[in-house]
Amino acid sequence: MKKKSFVLQKIKEYLSNKKFAIQRRIHPGIREQHRLDSLVGPRGYWNELQEYQLNFLKSKGMQSHHTLLDVGCGPLQGGIAFISFLDSNHYFGLDIRSESLVEAYKQVTRYDLIYKNPNLILSDTFGKIELNGQQFDFIWASQILYHLEPDTIHRFFEAVSLHLKPGAYLYGDIIGAPNKVVQDSHWNGFRFYLHSFSFMDDAAREHGLSMKHIGQIGDYGYPIAIALHTNDMFEFQKIRT
Ligand SMILES: C[S@@+](CC[C@H](N)C(=O)[O-])C[C@H]1O[C@@H](n2cnc3c(N)ncnc32)[C@H](O)[C@@H]1O
Known part of the structure; x- marks a missing residue:
């Protein structure tokens, strides 16, 4: 019975992919x-994921006068909504891939958001070099932490602890349970790492950050049709000394 529904599921996925591949060839908008x-x-899920990202940060108190650093911003799925919402000069997105930032610039033009002066930064240091110590009210690390190997997680915390204003918040998610993700599998050349709570907590603490588990991303409007909706979300803050 289980095997039959698995096979049916696979056939459905195959047909849906085929249908989509044909639509893509015909329609430039779908291809884009x-x-x-x-x-x-x-x-x-572009629109749903965009809405999820903006609603999440608004639910955590982000207002238009706040500044935001979007780590691993990609082609601005969340970024476009953040840039529209925030005051001019208050959005900073960084990514390690120039290809994504080329698309990000195109999106800014497409949505007439140049007047908002978003800052898009190519960086493999999480902005440590490029941002020159600049600090933010919010730092957002959506769907990226599980692509960072353990040493890179340390480099990430080291950099973001420099970029958080006192009392400011960093949010980021890791693979939760149950999930279909296999340790060391890949997405677009990035590996998946199944980091544990204790690893994340120890690493954050080592770099002067406290960590609080605040539920799964599905609780915040991440589409439950996507397997990653069980990802665990964390809130980090500078530990007061
Ligand atoms: C799954 S995508 C998520 C994009 C975006 N945060 C979102 O939620 O819509 C992961 C992004 O992280 C970026 N990335 C991966 N490793 C990175 C690193 N070490 N530094 C900066 N960006 C990185 C990738 O290029 C990609 O754009």
Whole structure:
């Protein structure tokens, strides 16, 4: 019985992929959206994931006068909504891939948001070099921490602890349970790492950050049709000394 429903599921996925592949060939808009989706993850959820990202940070108190650093911003799935919402000069997005930032610039133009002066930064140091110690009210690390190997998680915390204002918040998610992700599998050349709570907590503390588990991303409007909705979300703050 289980095997039969698995096979049916696979056939459905195959037919849906085929249908989508044909639509993509015919319709330039669908092709363009597919290209953007493939730079951020699951295809077909751009608007929902954009809404989830903005609503999440608003629910945590982000207002238009706040400043935001979006780590691993990609082609601005969340970024476009953040830039629209925040005051001019208050959005900073950084990514390690120039390909994503090329798309990000195109999105800013497409949505007439140049007047907001978003700052898009190519960085493999989480901004440690490029941001020159600049501090933010919020730092957002959506769907990226599980692509960072343990040493890089340390480099990440080291950098973001420099970029958090006192009392400011960093949010980020790791793979939760149950999930279908296999340790060391890949997405777009990035490996998946299944970090434990205790590893994240120890690493954060080593770099002067406290960590609090605040539920799974599905609790905050991340589409439950995507397997990653069980990802665990954490809130980090500088430990007061
Ligand atoms: C799954 S996508 C998520 C994009 C975006 N945060 C979102 O939620 O829509 C992961 C992003 O992290 C970026 N990335 C991966 N490793 C990185 C690193 N070490 N530094 C900066 N960005 C990185 C990738 O290029 C990609 O754009």
